[in-house]
Amino acid sequence: MAGAQRKRPLRGRSLLQELWAALRRHHPPSPHAARRPATREDELLCRPEEFEGPVICERDGVTLNVSDVPRIGFWEFNILPEKLTPAAINTTADFIQIIVDFLTHHFGSQTQSYNIFFYDLGSRIAVKLLPRFATPPIFVGYGIHFRPSSLDEAIHAIRQRYF
Template sequence: MRNQHLYFNTSIGVQKPESIRNKETPCPFCARDQLTDILAVEGPIIFLKNKYPVLENAYQTVLIETDDCQAELSTYPKEHLHKLLKFGLKYWEEMENSGLYESVIFFKNYGPFSGGTIAHPHMQIIGLHDLDYRDNLEEEAFKGIVIREENGVRFSLSTLPRIGFYEFNVQMKEEAGYTKEFGEYIQTAAHYILHHFPFKSTSYNIFFYHLNENIYAKVVPRFVTTPIYIGYGLPQVPNNLEWMANQVNQIYFDKGSVKGYC
């Protein structure tokens, strides 16, 4: 039977700084002259080995998005947004193509409910030596109400979410390479979650996936996880998905209705 669990090293975990809730903690990513094990740099973007590799049998890296500790992806200038995502996708794919890992995960935490510990904008790319995240992945989780589709990039709201409730999807073809709509739809989803969500939302995750010759990004608002999912693994689907998809369309694209289902 294939391994299905990641093992967390608690002795390393207790050493990690926490600056999301504890504002008195000095930001380790702001002290750029003290960073070590740097792998690549492009302007304010830095890719480096994770100083606190809490996951066993994994190669952990951090992608520092900017030198502005107070910045946030949903308000990045378009030039920086595209530079950042192309940079991250490049090194994610390089790690995947290296043949050193069973699979490679690429994701972002933002906010107090996201599962992260450092407030400074960053992403993580982690090579897993004996786990394939695609074993638990189904294409149905990326289907749903199409909000917008342009230049081969599709922006949708899941009708069969992985965890439950609201999950935004952005899909582009691998062979097409990076398309600006991919980044801008991700940014739109993050901005909507923080600024227009029907109830107060302060946190989100972005997860990237390779599946069936597509690259997907799933943007998920984060709250306290429902006990029904924790206890029974049953995702819940809200009854206002079409309303939300239409609202996103009206706010960001000046369109009156969504484009159907995918």
């Protein structure tokens, strides 16, 4: 895979473990904890462009965007803290809660299920949230990625509702 990077696990407590512990400390479980999302610390192949796209909000050194080149072929929200400062950890947790609320209450058919992935990118981490849909056949059969046609409307809706 040209351009792909394999990131090795860090010794001791990784950036991902540190963020996960901080998120649990700063934000208590939601009342929907029984409907826990599938969560995975991911140290697999990833490409930098999978975390780039139109910016929804930037705060406390944390960027929230929508992927221009999604891994699966549709909606993927990225949360990218530059450093794990206390303010950035709080903002990362807030952005996670905002996107989960948007996906489960205001997103098209109001999906009830989503995935959250944490990526160790070496000197920083990335969080990716996406609604759980059936995988598009065009991606499965041909590996073709595409952007949703309503991307700009969703960005506007998130900004208007939460920022």
